[in-house]
Amino acid sequence: MSFVDPALIPLIERIHAARNAGAQLDIRGSGSKGFYGETPQGEAFDVTGLSGISSYEPTELVVTARCGTTLAELETVLAEKGQCLPFEPPHFGAGATVGGMVAAGLSGPSRATVGAVRDFILGATMLNGRGELLSFGGQVMKNVAGYDVSRVLAGSMGTLGVICEVSLKVLPVAPATATLRFPMSQADALQQLNRWGGQPLPINASAWWSDMLVVRLRGALAAVNAAIATLGGELIEGADAGDFWHGLREHSDEFFVGAKRAVKSGSGIALWRVSVPQTAPPLALPGEELLEWGGAQRWLCSAVPAAAVRDAAARAGGHATLFYSAGKVGGVFAPLQSPLDRIHRELKKAFDPAGIFNPGRLYPGL
Structure with a gap:
């Protein structure tokens, strides 16, 4: 037994x-x-x-x-x-x-x-x-x-x-880490991230919001220092950098706090998590966006109907998930097509x- x-x-x-x-x-x-x-x-x-x-x-x-x-x-x-x-x-x-x-x-x-x-x-x-x-x-x-x-x-x-x-x-834990920021538009940030993605740089994370691109470097001390010299930008000091990435991870930073407040306002706004290829252009949807993962994860705070968000995500080669919302109208996850639905x-x-x-x-x- x-x-x-x-x-x-x-x-x-x-x-x-x-x-x-x-x-x-x-x-x-x-x-x-x-x-x-x-x-x-x-x-x-x-x-x-x-x-x-x-x-x-x-x-x-x-x-x-x-x-x-x-x-x-x-x-x-x-x-x-x-x-x-x-x-x-x-x-x-x-x-x-x-x-x-x-x-x-x-x-x-x-x-x-x-x-x-x-x-x-x-x-x-x-x-x-x-x-x-x-x-x-x-x-x-x-x-x-x-x-x-x-x-x-x-x-x-x-x-x-x-x-x-x-x-x-x-x-x-990586022996060295550093955070840099660069003022630039969303389109420029996506192009820059794609250029950096083809280079041997110790980029560990990225985020773009409100015309500011923030990049985190992690790895050996020599590699991180060399990347700082190559990329330029403004260095964000330790505690402030740590707070930024923690807020991004826990959705406690300004963008997500504002998004959750907007969702609760009863105005029909929802927060969408849109997954697309890193090379996809801007979604061109009304609302406020925050980009992560080299442009592959795009948070959209908008009152745009679910069908329009999912259509835009599909045209970009991805899908959209309803993350924070007052209701679940239209479904949370992108509808499955056969044979994926059958497998599930x-x-x-x-x-x-x-x-x-x-x-x-x-x-x-x-």
């Missing part, structure tokens, strides 16, 4: 009870990302009790943590060893958890250069809709046996099952045949 972690037993029993009663469960951590995705449905299913760092091997650059472990705790432990989660997952709240980080699949300012959440997931365990504990991947970087389901969990919004534990690749529904059926977990959170009817 296989061993079952005692901490999982209450969760398994709750899943069995829900399945027998035909009930649905809304998987919750701290709720810091409760605004994201479609409106939550079902009975609250708190998984924050499943917490703690299971193992950490600094020399192997691997950490394994339970779903209810707070990101603050995990990042503190990593920092003590001079390591970090390089994709800079946003917290959006003091109690943000590892499980919520994976389920939401959101990454911070450095995503374009280091990779997304899913790129750092080595393995995971999860409870499916039958209350069975499944294990995928492992704790080594070359584990490629079977389907890479652990990475599919990133951005799944809890629709496939309860993420119990995750093994993550971590990296050393088959995955849901395989892992959660009774439709217990987070119904409709990713797409209505899923």
